[in-house]
Amino acid sequence: MSYNVDKKGYYGEFGGAYIPEMLYPNVEELRKNYLQIMNDPSFVKEFDQLLKDYVGRPSPLYFAKRMSERYKTKIYLKREDLNHTGAHKVNNTIGQILMAQRLGKTRIIAETGAGQHGVATATVCALMGIECIVYMGEIDIARQAPNVARMKMLGAKVIPATSGSKTLKDATNEAIRDWINNPENTHYIIGSVVGPHPYPDMVARFQAVVSEEIQDQLNEKEGVTKPDFIVACVGGGSNAAGAFYHYLDDTEVGLIAVEAAGKGIHSGESAATSVLGKMGIIHGSKTLLMQTGDGQITEPYSISAGLDYPGVGPMHAHLYQSGRAEFISITDDEAMEAGLELCQLEGIIPAIETSHSLAIFKERKFSPDDIVVVNLSGRGDKDLDTYIKHFNL
Amino acid sequence: MNRIKKTLDQDKKILSIYFTAGFPQLEDTVSVIKELELNGVDMIEIGLPFSDPLADGPTIQASSTQALVNGMTSSSLFEQLKDIREHVKIPLVIMGYFNPIFQFGVEAFCKKCQEIGIDGLIIPDLPVDVYHQKYQKIFESSGLYNILLITPQTSEERILYIDSVSKGFIYMVSSASTTGAKSGFGKIQTDYFQRISDMDLDNPQIVGFGISNEETFNMATQYNKGAIIGSAFIKVLENKGINGIGEFIKSIRPNN
Numbered sequence: 162m163s164y165n166v167d168k169k170g171y172y173g174e175f176g177g178a179y180i181p182e183m184l185y186p187n188v189e190e191l192r193k194n195y196l197q198i199m200n201d202p203s204f205v206k207e208f209d210q211l212l213k214d215y216v217g218r219p220s221p222l223y224f225a226k227r228m229s230e231r232y233k234t235k236i237y238l239k240r241e242d243l244n245h246t247g248a249h250k251v252n253n254t255i256g257q258i259l260m261a262q263r264l265g266k267t268r269i270i271a272e273t274g275a276g277q278h279g280v281a282t283a284t285v286c287a288l289m290g291i292e293c294i295v296y297m298g299e300i301d302i303a304r305q306a307p308n309v310a311r312m313k314m315l316g317a318k319v320i321p322a323t324s325g326s327k328t329l330k331d332a333t334n335e336a337i338r339d340w341i342n343n344p345e346n347t348h349y350i351i352g353s354v355v356g357p358h359p360y361p362d363m364v365a366r367f368q369a370v371v372s373e374e375i376q377d378q379l380n381e382k383e384g385v386t387k388p389d390f391i392v393a394c395v396g397g398g399s400n401a402a403g404a405f406y407h408y409l410d411d412t413e414v415g416l417i418a419v420e421a422a423g424k425g426i427h428s429g430e431s432a433a434t435s436v437l438g439k440m441g442i443i444h445g446s447k448t449l450l451m452q453t454g455d456g457q458i459t460e461p462y463s464i465s466a467g468l469d470y471p472g473v474g475p476m477h478a479h480l481y482q483s484g485r486a487e488f489i490s491i492t493d494d495e496a497m498e499a500g501l502e503l504c505q506l507e508g509i510i511p512a513i514e515t516s517h518s519l520a521i522f523k524e525r526k527f528s529p530d531d532i533v534v535v536n537l538s539g540r541g542d543k544d545l546d547t548y549i550k551h552f553n554l
Numbered sequence: 555m556n557r558i559k560k561t562l563d564q565d566k567k568i569l570s571i572y573f574t575a576g577f578p579q580l581e582d583t584v585s586v587i588k589e590l591e592l593n594g595v596d597m598i599e600i601g602l603p604f605s606d607p608l609a610d611g612p613t614i615q616a617s618s619t620q621a622l623v624n625g626m627t628s629s630s631l632f633e634q635l636k637d638i639r640e641h642v643k644i645p646l647v648i649m650g651y652f653n654p655i656f657q658f659g660v661e662a663f664c665k666k667c668q669e670i671g672i673d674g675l676i677i678p679d680l681p682v683d684v685y686h687q688k689y690q691k692i693f694e695s696s697g698l699y700n701i702l703l704i705t706p707q708t709s710e711e712r713i714l715y716i717d718s719v720s721k722g723f724i725y726m727v728s729s730a731s732t733t734g735a736k737s738g739f740g741k742i743q744t745d746y747f748q749r750i751s752d753m754d755l756d757n758p759q760i761v762g763f764g765i766s767n768e769e770t771f772n773m774a775t776q777y778n779k780g781a782i783i784g785s786a787f788i789k790v791l792e793n794k795g796i797n798g799i800g801e802f803i804k805s806i807r808p809n810n
Binding site: 177178179180181182183185186324325330334337342343344345439440441442443445454455456458459 | 605707712
């Protein structure tokens with residue numbers, strides 16, 4: 162059994178391209194060309210070069226000594242937080258801007274929730290001198306002012322999404338509508354492993370550099386190429402897709418996906434899609450999503466804006482349903498405590514998204530010999546306000 | 555015989571009106587339908603509201619949000635429409651996004667439509683290939699036409715495929731846009747209308763998106779079998795309610 166995408170764009174029964182006909186030519190153009198472009202040696206060379214010189218890859222695989230002592234297992238942190246722009250998001254935007262150039266596109270659109278993907282997109286557009294429009298929910302604009310300012314400094318136009326709940330889901334709707342209205346010159350840089358095929362696969366491949374590096378780095382440090390477990394948080398699921406990618410079909414490696422339980426899974430304020438979601442269609446993909454009995458998409462909640470999405474990517478829906486990955490839900494409070502713990506044990510301030518992954522060590526026991534790699538997907542600078550409020554700092 | 559086919563066989567240009575079920579008030583659905591038929595409309599598209607209508611512009615989005623706030627659901631729509639065929643003879647089509655239909659169960663949804671006397675469905679985010687492989691038999695056994703869309707960017711090869719899978723008519727999206735975005739047609743649109751007309755497809759085409767008044771209606775139907783008005787009609791309902799319907803329809807086809 163393969164846990165990767167099949168030829169038709171499905172992961173098991175999840176995935177596909179459930180899009181209005183207006184989007185078909187755009188998505189089809191991408192589907193026909195993406196693999197060929199990604200495998201082209203000149204593309205590979207340019208992508209690798211930018212990841213090295215501009216993003217600062219490879220990101221270190223760091224043995225977290227004091228944390229390992231506390232939890233009596235071997236914990237490694239994959240330091241995506243040290244990337245340029247502060248998270249794994251840039252791996253994908255570098256790939257997609259090069260893709261857009263090769264497809265002859267002259268205008269970039271993107272959606273963003275907390276603003277990390279928006280900043281990573283604005284960054285690569287500035288780098289390449291391409292027009293950039295970022296859709297962001299009106300509510301998120303108000304609560305993520307520093308990232309809005311960053312995008313503006315980088316030359317992007319930030320357009321508020323004022324429909325629906327005015328958050329990430331609606332920003333994505335607005336970006337899709339923009340694409341419908343601009344079918345020829347525009348490339349849509351989706352920020353996660355969501356959306357119609359080929360997006361989940363393309364984004365996963367761009368993020369796969371994470372697990373590729375883990376293999377080499379682990380070999381260097383431990384003399385093995387695979388860990389016993391890989392842990393990553395899942396909103397849409399791009400950092401998890403990247404960290405899992407080279408281990409998807411190697412069942413000796415345990416995959417642990419961490420979702421945001423918000424104020425508690427059954428509190429009505431949660432983003433734990435694997436528990437609360439049912440199969441449905443969101444943003445062009447058949448996947449697990451949070452919805453009413455009547456099929457209306459509901460609004461998720463998490464203290465972390467990056468995990469605040471009502472669906473998961475189709476790869477993760479399949480990993481959940483097949484039992485290949487273990488899914489764990491972590492509440493706001495548990496995540497915040499784990500974030501603070503990492504600060505004090507290792508001197509690293511993590512993004513709150515990542516703090517969810519770190520919280521599993523209180524929930525789940527590992528053996529002393531287990532090698533557990535946690536994808537440290539982002540740094541916490543953007544979250545200082547939330548940390549300050551939570552801990553009355 | 556399916557009412558859509560019967561209507562299209564007539565020697566006249568078709569005026570089809572879209573409105574959102576449960577808007578402006580939850581209980582307005584049936585009154586709007588009756589009033590439209592009374593004023594000579596040829597076909598009606600009943601919009602099943604969805605939380606995330608990707609292909610729609612602000613006007614229809616807002617009406618969907620309001621309808622959901624009013625409490626509209628698939629079940630309540632079927633309940634409202636259960637006796638509709640005692641009063642209304644013109645073709646009725648339900649237009650909705652796939653997720654609510656998928657949750658209801660595609661087969662159960664189609665059966666309900668058949669019981670009530672719905673003639674077709676328009677599901678913009680159900681791609682033609684998925685329909686063809688998974689759902690066509692269910693639609694056909696329920697006597698339902700699935701209306702598929704084409705746009706100015708749809709390739710000729712794909713138009714032929716869509717034509718071969720379609721029944722009733724092809725929904726021809728006038729320009730690259732969401733609903734209600736543009737008004738007025740230029741040479742690009744008329745060239746496109748002419749190009750499709752010259753393809754001599756098996757199914758007639760009805761144009762939607764960007765039609766709001768007599769001028770755009772006449773221009774669109776010069777090349778095609780008919781035209782659909784959505785957002786402009788929703789604005790009438792918003793501003794004048796059901797009482798505004800007669801006047802609006804007369805303004806589109808003053809000589810009818």
